[in-house]
Amino acid sequence: MSLIDIAREVRENAHAPYSNFKVGAAVRTASGAVYRGCNVENVAYPEGTCAEAGAIAAMVASGETEIAEIAVIADSPKPVSPCGGCRQKIAEFAKGDVKVTLATTDGAIQETTIATLLPGSFDADYMSRT
Ligand code: THU
Secondary structure, three states, rough: OOOOOOOOHHHHOOOOOOOOEEEEEEEEEEEOOOEEOOOEEEHHHHHHHHHHHHHHHHHOOOOOOOOOEEEEEEOOOOOOOOOOOHHHHHHHHOOOOOEEEEEEEOEEEEEEHHHOOOOOOOOOOHHOOO
């Protein structure tokens, strides 16, 4: 199954009763393993979490830290774009050239990279004097 199809499948489990906007994400790591996530909203709205964050948490909980590829899907008019916070979360575990596939449930696909999505990102180099 493709990474997008895995993200499409896990999207069905999203808990999004407040936005009604379900998102699925799937991360493939250097080892070849795949981790899934969906958005999980909360009645206290700021406590909700994004699909990408869920997939990354599952990856780290399994002892992996190197994203090789990531895919995100939603029922949107154009391929869903990860929020700023999720771009930073992906960048923590992905080299700049890592492929990010953005998709809609009706089949539109956009391929990009994390460096394109998050130019000028804050990284550990800025902390080299600490
Ligand atoms: N959302 C994600 O899960 N990932 C994204 O990349 C964009 C937004 C979620 C957060 C919230 O549950 C809903 O979509 C509407 O913003």
